[in-house]
Amino acid sequence: MSRFRKSIATVSLSGTLLEKMQAAAAVGFDGIEIFEHDLLNHPGTPAEVRQIAADLNLTITLFQPFRDFEAMPEAYRQRNLDRAERKFDVMCELGAPQILVCSNVQDIALNDPARAAADLHAMAERAQARQLLVGYEALAWGRYVNRWRQAWDIVQQADHPALGLILDSFHTLAVGDTLDGLHETVPSDKIFFVQLADSPRKSMDVLSWSRHYRNFPGQGALPVPEFMREVVQAGYQGPLSLEIFNDEFRAASAHLIAHDGLRSLVWVEAEAGATQLPAPPEFLGYEFLEFAVDPNSAPALERRVSALGFERRGEHRSKAVTLYQQGNIHLILNSEPDSHAADFFQVHGPSVCAICLRVDDAARAMQRAMALLCTAWEERIGEGECRLPALRAPDGMLFFFVDDELADRLYRTDFHLSRPPGPGIGLLEVDHVAQAVPPDRLGSFMLFYRTVFGLEPETIHEIPDPYGLVSSLALVSPSRRVAFPVNVSESRRTGTGRFVNALSGAGVHHIAFTTADLQQAVVAVDEKAGELLDIPENYYDDLDARFLLPGEELVTLRRLNLLYDQDSSGTFRQVYTNTFEDRFFFEVVQRDGYTGFGAANASVRMNALAARQAARTN
Numbered sequence: 001m002s003r004f005r006k007s008i009a010t011v012s013l014s015g016t017l018l019e020k021m022q023a024a025a026a027v028g029f030d031g032i033e034i035f036e037h038d039l040l041n042h043p044g045t046p047a048e049v050r051q052i053a054a055d056l057n058l059t060i061t062l063f064q065p066f067r068d069f070e071a072m073p074e075a076y077r078q079r080n081l082d083r084a085e086r087k088f089d090v091m092c093e094l095g096a097p098q099i100l101v102c103s104n105v106q107d108i109a110l111n112d113p114a115r116a117a118a119d120l121h122a123m124a125e126r127a128q129a130r131q132l133l134v135g136y137e138a139l140a141w142g143r144y145v146n147r148w149r150q151a152w153d154i155v156q157q158a159d160h161p162a163l164g165l166i167l168d169s170f171h172t173l174a175v176g177d178t179l180d181g182l183h184e185t186v187p188s189d190k191i192f193f194v195q196l197a198d199s200p201r202k203s204m205d206v207l208s209w210s211r212h213y214r215n216f217p218g219q220g221a222l223p224v225p226e227f228m229r230e231v232v233q234a235g236y237q238g239p240l241s242l243e244i245f246n247d248e249f250r251a252a253s254a255h256l257i258a259h260d261g262l263r264s265l266v267w268v269e270a271e272a273g274a275t276q277l278p279a280p281p282e283f284l285g286y287e288f289l290e291f292a293v294d295p296n297s298a299p300a301l302e303r304r305v306s307a308l309g310f311e312r313r314g315e316h317r318s319k320a321v322t323l324y325q326q327g328n329i330h331l332i333l334n335s336e337p338d339s340h341a342a343d344f345f346q347v348h349g350p351s352v353c354a355i356c357l358r359v360d361d362a363a364r365a366m367q368r369a370m371a372l373l374c375t376a377w378e379e380r381i382g383e384g385e386c387r388l389p390a391l392r393a394p395d396g397m398l399f400f401f402v403d404d405e406l407a408d409r410l411y412r413t414d415f416h417l418s419r420p421p422g423p424g425i426g427l428l429e430v431d432h433v434a435q436a437v438p439p440d441r442l443g444s445f446m447l448f449y450r451t452v453f454g455l456e457p458e459t460i461h462e463i464p465d466p467y468g469l470v471s472s473l474a475l476v477s478p479s480r481r482v483a484f485p486v487n488v489s490e491s492r493r494t495g496t497g498r499f500v501n502a503l504s505g506a507g508v509h510h511i512a513f514t515t516a517d518l519q520q521a522v523v524a525v526d527e528k529a530g531e532l533l534d535i536p537e538n539y540y541d542d543l544d545a546r547f548l549l550p551g552e553e554l555v556t557l558r559r560l561n562l563l564y565d566q567d568s569s570g571t572f573r574q575v576y577t578n579t580f581e582d583r584f585f586f587e588v589v590q591r592d593g594y595t596g597f598g599a600a601n602a603s604v605r606m607n608a609l610a611a612r613q614a615a616r617t618n
């Protein structure tokens with residue numbers, strides 16, 4: 001399954017050098033790049049670090065960085081070669097086979113490739129005498145050398161067996177360059193090392209961008225798989241190494257970050273065609289949502305979903321579990337003691353503890369998830385009951401997969417079913433499930449949904465809540481049948497921030513259902529128990545100004561507190577409920593072609609929820 005050895009730079013992880021090494025080893029990396037700073041700050045000798053690495057079964061793949069070496073004025077030349085020798089001493093003790101020389105950034109550097117080549121030749125000659133290698137990397141902000149082709153010209157000119165090229169996806173892709181033509185340009189044995197990093201797009205100077213906003217392949221917007229494809233085509237055989245400068249990574253759990261890093265490498269290697277992963281599931285929709293409840297909250301939630309037209313459909317054969325249904329939507333309320341739901345309830349209170357997704361092939365979905373380092377989950381089941389393949393999401397929630405075969409008998413097998421439900425208020429399907437997660441966990445969720453599920457990220461929306469900004473990133477399946485908007489907020493006072501802080505971390509924040517006729521559905525909602533959200537008059541005045549809506553339509557929207565949006569894809573109507581026990585809430589949408597999630601209305605909803613919250617607590 002694995003084609004390349006996998007490495008991570010110590011700069012990518014939090015903690016002491018020892019903690020970084022332990023985390024990398026624990027999740028299964030083969031090697032590490034030692035950042036000089038991490039070594040300087042380490043109390044033990046390089047030889048001891050070498051021993052720690054050996055004990056942890058980690059190879060030291062690289063030592064870096066060595067700065068501002070080549071093409072300096074003559075007065076610096078000998079001094080720089082001496083400096084290199086000192087680093088070679090350290091590397092020999094450390095057992096690091098290669099040093100990374102990054103291109104010179106000094107103003108006094110000379111614009112003289114021949115001189116740079118001669119300097120690197122001299123350094124490589126000394127390295128060779130100690131059985132070490134020198135790799136030359138173009139920094140995107142290098143004074144004269146800032147593209148890989150320039151670095152390669154110099155390496156070629158230097159023509160020394162101990163000198164080769166280092167490729168770093170960030171330096172290439174952030175400046176809009178590509179590796180196109182690499183395989184025709186650089187022999188495979190001259191590519192000495194490959195570093196991978198992704199990043200969101202930023203309009204800022206590339207040095208600050210690189211030092212603070214890099215992230216793992218799959219977490220950003222750079223075409224790292226394409227970069228990797230060229231690396232593979234060029235015949236590179238060395239390690240793939242993650243080199244991530246990121247403020248959040250520096251503060252996060254090294255184990256969590258390392259685990260994401262390894263997942264990202266497994267993914268990018270497959271995206272580049274170097275290995276094969278089972279294809280991502282084809283999502284056919286949501287099969288059920290499962291709520292963790294207790295005997296107190298169960299009746300309240302039952303009242304709320306009944307007000308929205310759900311009917312009690314059955315009781316589980318062996319567990320304290322009730323099934324509600326409307327259209328193709330199944331809601332499961334689980335208050336079984338000693339279960340995943342009970343554990344989840346202990347931590348989070350009433351909440352969505354599992355989501356079952358309908359896929360083309362549940363076994364393949366699980367195989368892919370396992371290959372991408374997910375943990376499988378096996379729930380205790382009664383005799384003869386269905387075993388649903390399940391895995392843990394990054395927040396500990398479960399995802400179940402069912403394909404048609406299992407979906408067909410699932411409820412019949414596990415439940416005492418009563419007669420099929422009536423039409424309810426006309427809700428048909430789950431449209432999307434939104435989550436609120438701590439801001440420093442967004443990258444993990446994005447990576448999980450993108451790699452394990454094959455969902456595609458849409459553009460991030462920044463939405464003003466009355467008490468801070470909320471960023472919302474939707475991850476959507478190619479079929480658009482499954483969508484997970486993920487919301488984060490740096491403020492603890494926004495709806496998202498309060499949810500995350502008060503309820504112990506990430507979780508499902510709202511659930512949207514579809515209907516073909518929102519007006520009819522809303523009229524049918526039990527007004528008191530349904531707790532639909534009031535929308536201010538000003539909103540409708542603005543709608544009137546923005547869209548040419550028929551007066552009658554505007555009156556209806558206003559009267560029923562419906563929200564409206566339209567774009568080139570179609571029109572959209574939505575309504576929200578108040579939160580359930582200050583936690584999650586429901587949304588009902590009517591899509592007429594529209595493919596978005598009503599980001600234009602999210603701020604109105606956040607304000608309305610905050611107003612409702614204030615009215616309750618004052």
Ligand SMILES: O=C(O)c1ccc(O)c(O)c1
Nearest residue numbers: 065100102137168210211
């Ligand atoms: O930010 C830097 O200076 C720096 C140093 C070494 C690298 O390999 C790199 O990609 C960036």
Ligand SMILES: [Mg+2]
Nearest residue numbers: 137168195243
């Ligand atoms: Mg680099």
